[in-house]
Structure formats: C-alpha cells, structure tokens
Amino acid sequence: MVRGHPVKGTVFCFFRETPERVNLLNGQGDAAQGSYLFAGADRYAAHGWKADFNLNHLPHPKVRAAGNILSRLFFKAGGYGGDFATVLTNLRRANRADVVFSTVDTVGIPLAFFRRLGLLRRPLVYMSIGLCERLDGMRDAYLKRRQVKSLQQCALVAGYGWEEVRRLQLLLGPGCPTRFMPFGVDVESWQPRGATKTVDVLSLGADIQRDFSALKAFAARNPARRVKIITTDDHRKQSGQMPPNVEFAGLVPLSLVAQEMAAARVIALPVRENTYSGATTTLLQAMSMELPAVVSSVGAVREGYGLKNDRNCCLVAPGDAEAMAAALEKLLNNPEQAAALGKAARAHVKADLNWANYVNRLIELLDFAAGGS
Numbered sequence: 001m002v003r004g005h006p007v008k009g010t011v012f013c014f015f016r017e018t019p020e021r022v023n024l025l026n027g028q029g030d031a032a033q034g035s036y037l038f039a040g041a042d043r044y045a046a047h048g049w050k051a052d053f054n055l056n057h058l059p060h061p062k063v064r065a066a067g068n069i070l071s072r073l074f075f076k077a078g079g080y081g082g083d084f085a086t087v088l089t090n091l092r093r094a095n096r097a098d099v100v101f102s103t104v105d106t107v108g109i110p111l112a113f114f115r116r117l118g119l120l121r122r123p124l125v126y127m128s129i130g131l132c133e134r135l136d137g138m139r140d141a142y143l144k145r146r147q148v149k150s151l152q153q154c155a156l157v158a159g160y161g162w163e164e165v166r167r168l169q170l171l172l173g174p175g176c177p178t179r180f181m182p183f184g185v186d187v188e189s190w191q192p193r194g195a196t197k198t199v200d201v202l203s204l205g206a207d208i209q210r211d212f213s214a215l216k217a218f219a220a221r222n223p224a225r226r227v228k229i230i231t232t233d234d235h236r237k238q239s240g241q242m243p244p245n246v247e248f249a250g251l252v253p254l255s256l257v258a259q260e261m262a263a264a265r266v267i268a269l270p271v272r273e274n275t276y277s278g279a280t281t282t283l284l285q286a287m288s289m290e291l292p293a294v295v296s297s298v299g300a301v302r303e304g305y306g307l308k309n310d311r312n313c314c315l316v317a318p319g320d321a322e323a324m325a326a327a328l329e330k331l332l333n334n335p336e337q338a339a340a341l342g343k344a345a346r347a348h349v350k351a352d353l354n355w356a357n358y359v360n361r362l363i364e365l366l367d368f369a370a371g372g373s
Contacts, residue, residue: 008048009098011366012122013041014086014107015055020254025055030255035186037254039103039127040359047363054107057093059085078140079147082110094122099155099369101125105134112150123155123369127181130276131159132167152176155369161276163299179365182304183280184358187350190288192342195262201328202264204230206251209277211296211319212239214270218325219243225332230260257282261289266331266338271296273318280305284353287313287345292338294327305353312341312348
C-alpha cells in the first residue's frame with residue numbers, strides 16, 4: 001500500500017537537472033512550486049504509483065565527462081546527443097522500476113537509444129517537448145531514421161503540443177502509441193491578486209520560440225504605455241532596438257512570476273510558429289490569475305486547449321505584429337472587456353486545465369505503459 005492506496009508499481013522519473021529541483025529534493029526552495037517542477041509527482045502516491053527520481057542520484061564528475069564526450073560524438077556525426085551521463089548513472093535503478101518516465105528530450109533521446117539496444121528493459125513513457133524540431137535539425141538522414149526506430153520502441157510517446165503529437169503520429173506510425181496531453185495549472189497557487197497595476201503590457205519567457213520583436217509595433221504606436229519583457233540576455237539582443245517605453249528585465253524565480261504578472265494589465269505572449277510551444281505554461285498561469293492574455297495561435301495550442309478568440313483569450317497569427325498591437329490596444333482601451341476576458345479565462349482553466357486533471361491524464365499514461373487499458 002502507498003499511503004493507503006493499492007500499489008500499482010514504481011515509476012522512475014527523469015528530469016532536467018536544475019538548481020530549483022535539486023534544492024527542493026534537499027528540503028530547500030519554494031515547496032509550493034514542487035508539484036509543477038516535478039510534473040505532479042507529489043500526487044502519484046494517491047494513484048498507487050511510487051516515484052523515484054534521477055535527481056536523487058546525480059552523475060559522478062567522471063561519468064559526466066564521459067557522457068559529454070559521447071554526446072559530442074553523436075552531434076559530430078550529424079545526430080542528436082543528450083544527457084548520457086544521467087542515463088548511465090541511473091540505468092540500473094530505472095530497470096528496477098515498473099515504468100520509466102522521461103520528461104525532457106535531452107534525457108528521453110538517450111533513453112530511447114538504450115531501450116532499442118536492450119539496455120533499458122522497462123516500458124518507457126517519453127514526453128516530447130520539441131522532438132519534431134530536433135529531428136528536423138538532424139543533418140544525417142541515416143541517423144535520423146535510426147533515431148525514429150529507437151523512438152518506436154517506446155511504450156508511449158506523448159506531447160503537450162497538438163501539432164507536435166499529430167506530426168509524431170505520422171512519423172512513428174501506428175505501432176507506437178502517441179497521445180496528446182494538455183498541460184495544466186494549479187489554480188489554487190495561481191489565483192487573482194489585487195495588486196496595483198504598474199505595467200501596461202508584460203511579456204515573459206525564455207524558450208527559443210518567443211518572438212518579443214513582435215511587440216515593437218505596439219510600443220512604437222503607444223509611447224505612453226509601459227511594456228516590460230522578462231527574458232534572457234540572448235532574447236534581448238535578438239529583439240534588436242526597442243522603443244524607449246520597453247523595459248527588459250532578467251529572468252526571475254518561479255516564486256516571483258505571479259507577483260510580476262499581477263502588476264500587469266495585459267499579458268502578451270508572441271511566439272513563432274512551431275509544434276510544441278505556445279508559451280503554454282505562462283499562458284495558463286496568466287489565465288488562472290484572471291489576466292487577459294494575447295497569444296500567438298501556433299500549432300502547439302491551436303487545438304486541444306479550448307482557446308477561443310475574444311472569449312477566454314485573444315489569438316493572433318504568429319509573426320503578425322500589427323495584429324498583436326491591435327489586440328493589445330483593444331484590451332487596454334476597454335478595461336471592462338479585458339476584465340470579462342480574464343474571468344472567462346480563469347473559469348476555463350479551472351474547469352478543464354487544472355492541475356488535478358493534468359495529473360490524472362499523466363497517471364493514465366503510466367497505467368497504459370504498465371499494461372493497463
């Protein structure tokens with residue numbers, strides 16, 4: 001029994017090694033963010049799954065060095081490498097589990113490779129986040145075909161992007177189960193706040209698909225409006241010269257993101273066309289906080305998330321700076337409409353995209369991989 005629930009088995013979870021996750025496992029950091037950082041693993045026990053993590057067993061420096069060499073060899077040959085050190089360090093433990101769950105491609109790709117070699121013997125659930133784009137970027141066609149064959153050995157490949165899963169279904173064929181799984185948000189942690197509005201438009205994020213340059217037209221046409229962009233130095237440089245009413249700020253800890261959002265009148269999330277990222281996490285957090293959001297209608301979120309233009313968010317075509325500017329102006333000039341949009345947004349995520357639903361869907365994937373229906 002696990003906390004009074006029948007035990008289904010053990011799932012060994014692979015996560016990207018970040019300071020926030022390591023600190024949480026060591027009893028430090030913001031425990032309230034733990035469920036998000038560990039894909040809801042704190043709730044697995046209630047569904048009969050005992051979880052173990054690669055972050056409990058970090059690679060020895062010599063193993064890291066060997067893993068880096070192996071990854072560079074794959075890249076040099078025209079393929080895609082990954083975090084081989086983490087996989088090698090935890091392979092024996094993973095083989096003692098009932099299901100292996102990879103949450104990131106940098107670990108999932110080596111795991112699929114070892115699965116095809118027979119070194120990973122347990123069913124592998126692979127959560128894809130940008131896998132199609134990674135495969136498109138492989139220079140060697142032969143290695144790409146071999147990579148696809150490795151992925152076909154997975155018990156199941158899932159993704160948070162609708163278009164990504166559609167493409168993976170075509171790529172992997174009917175023999176490899178693929179599932180679209182919408183992401184979720186903890187609506188209790190991300191609640192509306194009555195903060196003073198000090199920013200007109202806030203945009204934030206670090207992934208490579210963000211397109212902050214799409215905010216130039218709005219900022220130039222509205223010099224009295226304050227625009228704040230929270231991102232990396234690389235994104236700041238790539239965005240080029242911005243109007244003087246645009247402020248760039250560095251990334252903040254997850255625990256402070258809600259504070260930054262609450263100070264904004266509107267959230268703007270311009271994204272380049274892609275299969276896997278619709279600024280999804282940030283979008284759901286903003287919607288949960290009753291903040292009106294303008295987001296690019298990319299393949300990742302065009303379907304599957306129930307997004308409705310002018311009903312629970314504003315959708316604009318990716319790369320269309322004029323449409324982005326018009327949508328932001330409409331919301332800022334009509335505060336009542338913006339407030340209604342925000343309320344509808346929270347109602348939507350609370351009903352359909354809440355964290356409990358996310359965990360339940362994830363448990364269904366683990367059950368399937370373990371031999372369930």
